[in-house]
Amino acid sequence: MKRRGNIYIVSAPSGAGKSTLCRELLKAYPDITYSISHTTRAPRGGEENGKDYHFITREAFEERIEKGLMAEWAEVHGNYYGTSLETLEDTVAKGVDVLLDIDVQGARQMCESLPECVTIFIMPPSVDELRARLEKRGTDSRETIEKRMKNAVGEMDQRDFYSHVIVNDDLNEAVAAFVSVVKSCREGVAS
Numbered sequence: 676m677k678r679r680g681n682i683y684i685v686s687a688p689s690g691a692g693k694s695t696l697c698r699e700l701l702k703a704y705p706d707i708t709y710s711i712s713h714t715t716r717a718p719r720g721g722e723e724n725g726k727d728y729h730f731i732t733r734e735a736f737e738e739r740i741e742k743g744l745m746a747e748w749a750e751v752h753g754n755y756y757g758t759s760l761e762t763l764e765d766t767v768a769k770g771v772d773v774l775l776d777i778d779v780q781g782a783r784q785m786c787e788s789l790p791e792c793v794t795i796f797i798m799p800p801s802v803d804e805l806r807a808r809l810e811k812r813g814t815d816s817r818e819t820i821e822k823r824m825k826n827a828v829g830e831m832d833q834r835d836f837y838s839h840v841i842v843n844d845d846l847n848e849a850v851a852a853f854v855s856v857v858k859s860c861r862e863g864v865a866s
Contacts, residue, residue, distance in 0.1 A: 680767035684782045687797035688827030690808040692843040699850045710775040716754035747784035779833045796837035800844035
């Protein structure tokens with residue numbers, strides 16, 4: 676009998692290194708599928724439908740919500756974003772693992788829809804280090820950084836909801852910890 680795939684939910688405050696860790700995990704496990712969200716916003720320059728997002732109409736998204744076809748969803752800045760329940764179910768039924776990079780609110784919704792999800796929270800080494808990383812990026816205004824910092828504190832306060840917490844102080848150690856969580860789940864040791 677084919678094993679059922681795992682669903683790995685990864686959340687972190689902006690600047691904690693989640694995207695980097697996810698890229699490194701996918702290098703270690705290229706057979707893991709990265710979940711592509713649905714959205715009602717217009718594509719940005721260079722974005723492709725089905726690769727970056729599944730771009731759909733507001734009406735189609737609302738219909739999917741009404742029919743219970745979304746594992747998680749949220750309205751952000753007037754646009755819907757979410758994850759298709761049927762796509763997730765089909766993928767894991769085939770024995771394929773799925774990686775989702777979603778916020779704390781989305782993670783909670785996902786776990787209601789699919790309680791077997793493996794939840795992983797990426798922590799920065801400290802609030803001061805997080806601020807330094809955001810400032811070093813040079814892409815956000817002072818006001819945006821302050822908003823991200825406020826949001827980060829609220830997100831970090833919810834880390835106990837997650838079954839695994841990885842502190843991204845040293846990138847190599849954080850990658851090793853992330854790979855270890857996935858390896859143990861794939862071997863049926865942990866969830």
